[in-house]
Amino acid sequence: MNQAQHLRTDYRHLQAVTTRWHDNDIYGHVNNVTYYSYFDSAVNSYLIEEGGLDIHDGEVVGFVVSSSCDYFASIAFPDRIEIGLRVGKLGNSSVQYELAVFKQGEELACAAGRFVHVFVDRQSNRPVPIPDQLRSALARLVVE
Structure with a gap:
């Protein structure tokens, strides 16, 4: 991924996240695995607040x-x-999120990632169509 392609204005939703003291590693910066936690928190906050997901x-x-x-x-x-x-992609039972980490007030991303959710029935763990309310919230974030 090219950093020049990851500008703040390219993202439809911004979620504030608080860094924590224990996020820093021995080298004095946020450890790479912590970024995934930030991504997961931002996505799930959106799904709960905007899509009505009952976790x-x-x-x-x-x-x-x-x-x-x-x-x-x-x-x-x-x-x-x-x-x-x-x-980036909204399928029948899956969605590909594209995410970026921005320092507050900065236009260029410090990191960019993606992850894919497959929505499943809680009991059977089998894929199911994305529920309408959730699909509607996700559709607002689709980029062409």
Whole structure:
């Protein structure tokens, strides 16, 4: 992924995330695995708040089946960051999210990633169509 292609204005939704002291590793920056936690939190916050996803009792849950991240610049506690979120592909039972990490107020991403959710029936773990309310929320984030 090319950093020049990851501008704040390219993302339909921005989610503020608070870095924490323990996010920093021995090298003094946020450890690479922590970015995935930021991505997961931003996506699930959106799904709950905008799509009505019931993570506790709902019949449908999203399973991550694929993920990746490219890193361009370091972040560290106490940086204030925002996660840019957009949808690159919206299928029948799956969605590919495209995400980017921005320091507050900066236009260029420090990192960019993607992950794929497959929505499944909570009881059977079998793929199911994305529920209408959730699909509608995801459709607002689709980029061409």
